Amino acid sequence: MRRMSHQTARSYRLALLLFPLLLALSACQIPDPFVASSHGSSFAVLAASPSARNIPAGWKKTFTDPILGFSISYPSSWTLVGDSHITLVSQNAATLSPIVTTVTQSPAAALAKIVPSSAVQAQQHQSVTQTRVAGQPAVDIFSPYIPANFQASNSGRGIGAGRAIVMAVPNDAGTTNVYTFLAAIPTDKTGKMSAASLADNQMVAQIVATFQL
Numbered sequence: 001m002r003r004m005s006h007q008t009a010r011s012y013r014l015a016l017l018l019f020p021l022l023l024a025l026s027a028c029q030i031p032d033p034f035v036a037s038s039h040g041s042s043f044a045v046l047a048a049s050p051s052a053r054n055i056p057a058g059w060k061k062t063f064t065d066p067i068l069g070f071s072i073s074y075p076s077s078w079t080l081v082g083d084s085h086i087t088l089v090s091q092n093a094a095t096l097s098p099i100v101t102t103v104t105q106s107p108a109a110a111l112a113k114i115v116p117s118s119a120v121q122a123q124q125h126q127s128v129t130q131t132r133v134a135g136q137p138a139v140d141i142f143s144p145y146i147p148a149n150f151q152a153s154n155s156g157r158g159i160g161a162g163r164a165i166v167m168a169v170p171n172d173a174g175t176t177n178v179y180t181f182l183a184a185i186p187t188d189k190t191g192k193m194s195a196a197s198l199a200d201n202q203m204v205a206q207i208v209a210t211f212q213l
Contacts, residue, residue, distance in 0.1 A: 054209045062210075063088075068100060070179070073210040075203070088207065092186060094200035096207060099180040107168035110176050111139055114166050131165070133179070134211050138167035142201075145191040161185040161193065163201065165208050181208045 055073045063080055064071040074080070078088045078096075088096040103110050115128055129140040143162040163183040171177050183204045185197050193201065 056206060059210070065098075068177075069213075071210075071212050072098065072207060074207050078203070078207070090200045090203065092194075092196040092200050094183065094185045094197065094204070096181060096183045096204055099182055101178045101180070102171070103168075103176050103178055105176060107137070107170055107176050110168040110178050111137060111166065114141075114164075114178075115139055116141065133165065133167040133208055134213055136167045136169055138165060140165045140205075145187040147189065147191055159187060159189060161187050161191070161197075161201070163204060165205070167211075169213065179211070181211075 056075070059073045059075050061076060061078075061080070062071050062073040063086065065086075074088055078090050081087050081089055086098060105113065116124070116126055120126065121128060125144050125146060127142045129142075131138050131140050141164045145159060145161050161184070163185065165181040165183075166178065168176050168178045181204070183201075185193065185201050185204075187193050187197060
């Protein structure tokens, strides 16, 4: 495996913000850690995506996964880093990493498994929103940064808010491709997001909205 860039390594550390979600993704699945190095999820999806893409005016950069064939667009203020591990990084050091896994459950069951329980949502102050990506059902999970005195001593959480937008689509092998867009948004030590971070959080949704199967 190639060495990770500093920014990609940072996204791994901040991915601990959504560690419970990643555990759910890994259960009974064929893991495909980052899309550009994918193999197990190379089945074609059966669901058709909309022909028109929601790309804001002025966005001229697009990443197309060489194996799975999906693409996402992003503004010039974000930079694509990594080779075998793909991460988008904003000028404010927010990160957005696409992850693909394959599961044996139906798309609905896969998404249901991803959604944290009510108890976990309350404990971690998470918000969960039902949404759609490329015309497909998806869930948007936001986990704010909780200051250390409210965390378990072994939580391993870095400073920053976490967000995961997850969609599940059937493929031609009879299983399901789960696409997870994992974001880490910088905050201060109290969990407050700056204006730049709030803008980055909004931009995450705009970038994901350009996803095309």
